[in-house]
Every structure is written in C-alpha cells, then in structure tokens.
Amino acid sequence: MMFAICVTFRIASKQMEAFMPLMLENASASKKLEPGCHRFDVLTDADKPDQVFLYELYTDSAAFDAHCDSAHFNAFSAATADMVVDKEVTSWSMVAS
Template structure:
C-alpha cells in the first residue's frame, strides 16, 4: 500500500469553488483508477482555507498513474490559482 497525504492552503474566498473541483477529482480517481483504493477529502469548518487529503494506492506506480491522468491534470490546471501552498507527503507500507 502507498499512502499520500496532501495539505492545501487556499486563497481567500476560494473554498467553495475549490471543493467542487476537488470532489470531482476524488470521485474520478476512485471510479477510473483501479490502483486508487481510497481518496478522502477533509476540511475543518473553523479553517476554511485548509483542505487535507488522504489517498491510498496499490503502489507508487498507481499514484504516478493518478498524477498522469487527464482528470488530475485538468484539476491541477483549474485550481492552480486557488492554492497558496501545497504540502505532499508519500509513505510506503513497511509492515502488514
């Protein structure tokens, strides 16, 4: 298993538009990527500029396929101007 966490900081007043696109991307990932096992989109109502993602893939190759997918590429392009900061962390499973 390959876990990816992403913490995004959004620009002011971008939460609603960003979340619409983010949820589309999450649904497309789960529906169209066989190697994507989980895609959680989390937000704290008290911190509307912060979005946290928790994604699980079969392996690093499946995550790379996600990054290369048309739906992710479109999402990344459409949301680039909405995001101030993006922190991505990747973890490989070491024990099962």
C-alpha cells in the first residue's frame, strides 16, 4: 500500500530564492536517505509565484513518520520557518484495485 503526501507552501515575499535551494536539498536527501520515500516532486506554477507544491510518495504512513523525524527534515523546517507564510498538508492512501 502506498501513502501520498501533498503539501502546498505559500512563501513570504522575496523569500523564494532562499527557500527553493533548501527545499530541493530536503527533497534530494529524502530520496537518497529514506528507503520508504519513493517519490518527492517539487513543483511551481508561474501564475502562483509565491507557492510551492510537493508530491511525496511513501511505502506507508510509518515511512512518512520516519521522514518527519529525520535530521534533514528537521533542519529544513528550522531553516525555512520564517520563510513560510502558510502550509497545507494532505495525506492520501492508495485504494486497492
């Protein structure tokens, strides 16, 4: 069973240049260091220049919990706390077909 996480960040004015390298570093570390992380896409929309959308795919909710407890995630969260105006997180479980 797969477990998907969707995150929408709204980034403070003039903070995107500082935020994006940290976001990409976190995504890369997640894919390399976490065996339960199968996908970590970072997406933007030119019509929404203050937003970043993440699509993450994990083996299960425990793998996502491990991600949230990881050193790289906690470092990213601390480093970007003042850059993020709003963050919406939704989770989705795959339905067996």
